[in-house]
Amino acid sequence: MSSAPMSISHPRLPRWAPGLVGVMALALAGLPALLSGWGLVKWIVAAIVVFLVAMPLWSRLIEGRRAAVDRFVTALIWTAFAIAVSPLVWLLYVVIRSGAPAINGQFLSVSMLNVIGDEQGGIFHALIGTLLITVAAAVISIPIGILTAVYLVEYGKRSRMARVITFLVDVMTGIPSIVAGLFALALLVLLFGTAFRAGIGGSIALSLLMIPTVVRSSEEMMRLVPDDLREASYALGVPKWRTITRVVLPTALAGIVTGVVLAISRVIGETAPLLVVAGATDGVNANLFDGRMTTLPVFIFSQYASSTPVGYQRAWGGALVLIALVMVLNLIARIIGRIFSPAKGH
Amino acid sequence: MTATESPERTATTGSPRPSRRGDRAFEGVVRTSALTILVALLAVFVFLAIEGWVGLTSDAATYAPFTSFASYIGPLIVSTLLASAIALVVAVPFSIAVALFISHYAPRRLASALGYVIDLLAAVPSVVFGLWGGRYLAGYLQPAHVWLHDHVGFIPIFGDPSPNGRSLFTAGIVLSIMIMPIMTAISREVFLQTPRLHEEAALALGATRWEMIRYAVFPYARSGMVSGVMLGLGRALGETMAVAMVLATTPTTTLNVIGTASPPTIAANIALNYKEATPERQSLLIATGLVLFVVTFVVNFAARWVAGRSERRLNR
Numbered sequence: 001m002s003s004a005p006m007s008i009s010h011p012r013l014p015r016w017a018p019g020l021v022g023v024m025a026l027a028l029a030g031l032p033a034l035l036s037g038w039g040l041v042k043w044i045v046a047a048i049v050v051f052l053v054a055m056p057l058w059s060r061l062i063e064g065r066r067a068a069v070d071r072f073v074t075a076l077i078w079t080a081f082a083i084a085v086s087p088l089v090w091l092l093y094v095v096i097r098s099g100a101p102a103i104n105g106q107f108l109s110v111s112m113l114n115v116i117g118d119e120q121g122g123i124f125h126a127l128i129g130t131l132l133i134t135v136a137a138a139v140i141s142i143p144i145g146i147l148t149a150v151y152l153v154e155y156g157k158r159s160r161m162a163r164v165i166t167f168l169v170d171v172m173t174g175i176p177s178i179v180a181g182l183f184a185l186a187l188l189v190l191l192f193g194t195a196f197r198a199g200i201g202g203s204i205a206l207s208l209l210m211i212p213t214v215v216r217s218s219e220e221m222m223r224l225v226p227d228d229l230r231e232a233s234y235a236l237g238v239p240k241w242r243t244i245t246r247v248v249l250p251t252a253l254a255g256i257v258t259g260v261v262l263a264i265s266r267v268i269g270e271t272a273p274l275l276v277v278a279g280a281t282d283g284v285n286a287n288l289f290d291g292r293m294t295t296l297p298v299f300i301f302s303q304y305a306s307s308t309p310v311g312y313q314r315a316w317g318g319a320l321v322l323i324a325l326v327m328v329l330n331l332i333a334r335i336i337g338r339i340f341s342p343a344k345g346h
Numbered sequence: 347m348t349a350t351e352s353p354e355r356t357a358t359t360g361s362p363r364p365s366r367r368g369d370r371a372f373e374g375v376v377r378t379s380a381l382t383i384l385v386a387l388l389a390v391f392v393f394l395a396i397e398g399w400v401g402l403t404s405d406a407a408t409y410a411p412f413t414s415f416a417s418y419i420g421p422l423i424v425s426t427l428l429a430s431a432i433a434l435v436v437a438v439p440f441s442i443a444v445a446l447f448i449s450h451y452a453p454r455r456l457a458s459a460l461g462y463v464i465d466l467l468a469a470v471p472s473v474v475f476g477l478w479g480g481r482y483l484a485g486y487l488q489p490a491h492v493w494l495h496d497h498v499g500f501i502p503i504f505g506d507p508s509p510n511g512r513s514l515f516t517a518g519i520v521l522s523i524m525i526m527p528i529m530t531a532i533s534r535e536v537f538l539q540t541p542r543l544h545e546e547a548a549l550a551l552g553a554t555r556w557e558m559i560r561y562a563v564f565p566y567a568r569s570g571m572v573s574g575v576m577l578g579l580g581r582a583l584g585e586t587m588a589v590a591m592v593l594a595t596t597p598t599t600t601l602n603v604i605g606t607a608s609p610p611t612i613a614a615n616i617a618l619n620y621k622e623a624t625p626e627r628q629s630l631l632i633a634t635g636l637v638l639f640v641v642t643f644v645v646n647f648a649a650r651w652v653a654g655r656s657e658r659r660l661n662r
Contacts, residue, residue, distance in 0.1 A: 067554055074451065074556070077443045077447045078451070081452075084467075084530075085463060091470065144382055147376050148379050148380045151380040154376075155377065165383060167654070171646045174642060174645070174646035175642065176580075176585070176613055176642055177472075177584070178616055179635050179639045182394060182635035183390045183394060187393050266469070270471070271471070271472060275617055276617070297471055297473040301473055301591065304480065312481065315477055319477055323474060326469050
């Protein structure tokens, strides 16, 4: 390389080179794939390997070592992304394929009470439980979360306490969900005796997981509210607390709602804490403050743990409903965020 | 509006405005709710300690089939560490590659949509991951167990392969999929924060895109990446359902991560045994939960501290 005459420009591969190599790699890997009857996955894996070898090789011959390394890394990173996404695609496909046959009107409208053996059961009790526990968790955590965010943005500013709280909220996002469940269990046991179980314990556990998310997203949104708005309000003589409730919060509302909905979608699928503290039951229990209460994720787990074909069937049906719930909540959050986001520009 | 009157009155008389009371009350409420978070975090520790204390020093029968707390939790800790290690080894390269893909490689117009796809992976409930891992992934990974045993079996953690694939190894793979989104999100953020001038300077000097990333992006993002990895570790240590549903567990002590019988992780052990209602067993489980809480707290604390320190350094 060093002996070559100095030139201003290096030879470069044409723009369509990766495409060409890609097609050829598919073709090359297709030959043994056809001959020995590989599946689609094996064929694509082989093609990727061929590409990872051929592309840098060609580049090495024409463009030199550094460009070859660059092309190799580029191919590697695209491959890594494809591999990383594949579990999501596979999982969604499996859930839809295995879950769809289980879903019918009865599945959604009856409970598991007195369901024996292979009889058709349902998830009605689990839906009620999920709804009640999640709503109660939201009722606990939304006010605390938003007010804490108000403190951090409007009052705390750079005080030591605000910094400590910001830090601890960050640390709190990493609390394992099962620990939150055990905390709620310890609380209930200490207050009401060892055998006491209630849905509200699940709500307490979930709110412990939800509060940090709500604080972070609300905080972020309120920081986006321009100071001009606050100052205009102060200039009119509006006291600080009315400025916050009438100007800052409404301006940040869409973002805050988005964050809250995302937080709900995060906790609605939590299993471990509810398993520990709310337990499981076959019938409908609409009383948050007494007795075991099944939620949808716990339903899925207990049906899976039964290890029977009909149990698996119900578990997949429940999983499909749960995934659909989470995705719908995510979508709602996105839509709210998109529709109302221009407001922050004023 | 009452608010329009108050400034006039202040201007004329100089007396405290009536609205100060509202202000003070509101600040009190806001401050209280902020303190609630501190109290809650403290309460988690205190309540777990109160209820779990008994579990640390019960009589030997409580710990059956073991005899003391240390021997009960020992295998669980080993399993937890092994599963988390597998998860990290798999997830770290992928999450960095995916974060780079979204921040520097993907077509600009697609980047945010692709980031959203990764976020969706984080939205999938853990119980569904467990269901999928136990029913599908385990079966597909079983040949990998045999392969590992045949080719790298001299390493003691790859002993006799499991016939159905429901091993600590598979659980670790599921964990790696679950922790990848958070690690990707953190790395992506710090990659995107790399000053454009650094990147353009590197490119102007003739660096290829990979060289630019190696010499401009990585040094800048190093501590962010470390903090992302530690957050991922925190997740992996505490993740419950995926392990509880994938792993076929027995309370033996083994280092074999691909065998049929492994002790569960701490978290999974709690979920699998929560039905044991005797008060002693219950406080034993709570005591293991306390250990898990302290460990994950320390890991998360360290992660945030590393992230915060680099932020302060860069802001200077």
